[in-house]
Amino acid sequence: MKACVLVFPGSNCDRDSYHALSVSAGFKTQYVWHEETNLSGYDLIVIPGGFSYGDHLRSGAIARYAPVMKGVSAEASKGTPIIGICNGFQILLEAGLLPGAMLRNTQVSFRHQWVTLRTETTLTPFTSTIDQSCLLRMPIAHGEGNYFATQNMIKQLQDNDQIVFRYCDSEGNVTASSNPNGSVNGIAGICNKTRNVLGMMPHPERASELILGGTDGTLLWNSLSRGL
């Protein structure tokens, strides 16, 4: 299993992702600088969290035009699994590879805490082996994670089973108080129509070893290696 972690100026979860993939998951992992354009040959592409280009203008707005995004688009249409985590999710939205947009958290403040997630679909290469009756625990850390989509877009996401993760309470109920940022319908992660591009605000790479406080993130890496 060959994975790559993209690195933009201002990425800051690239090393965590690299560690999680190479050490925790055992993938052969490489960093890819944002000036590269060819991403062929990888079984997984990770767009990590951070503050690419200082988050200026809008999170992900400038990174989406980086040369490496040409490679990301090409691989997205080839069906290569691509996961955008936090800022990576924001970049995928800005690039139009996923529908919707991010707004400031409703509380305006930066939220960093562990959250509980419900897996809404196992029909993705990232969640295929996840037991949906088990809730996942992962950290979030973002200021703009308030997912917005028009009613039409939400309906399409639902009809096509593209909502992958939702924030929930310890019983698995999606409630206003379990929603850390105001995301519409408590959405924490979505995939594209062809199901190979996943964007999520929570950080699976920060929940990939016991010493970090949890290992639920490894469930995604396990699903990915099982699928290959």
Add this chain to the structure above:
Amino acid sequence: MAIFNVAVTVRLQTEVNDPQGLTIQSALSALGFSGISNVRAGKLIEFQIEAASEDVAAKTVEQLSDNLLSNPVIENFEYAISTPTSNTR
């Protein structure tokens, strides 16, 4: 060629919730300013552009506002182009 001054205003669409505007509004009320409502926060981006004419400049401004300065999913933009500050160089 002439240089034009451009001001692009980017606003959240009216149906999009604006946490920043709401926070400013509650801060204003906490400061004792009464009667303030519907606070919305946007962005003003100013620059200069060199173009053959105002029409040509406007086309470019629309394109770059659409491609980069605003996100059409959540935002609208409008722009003002002011008369050339200097003529042919």
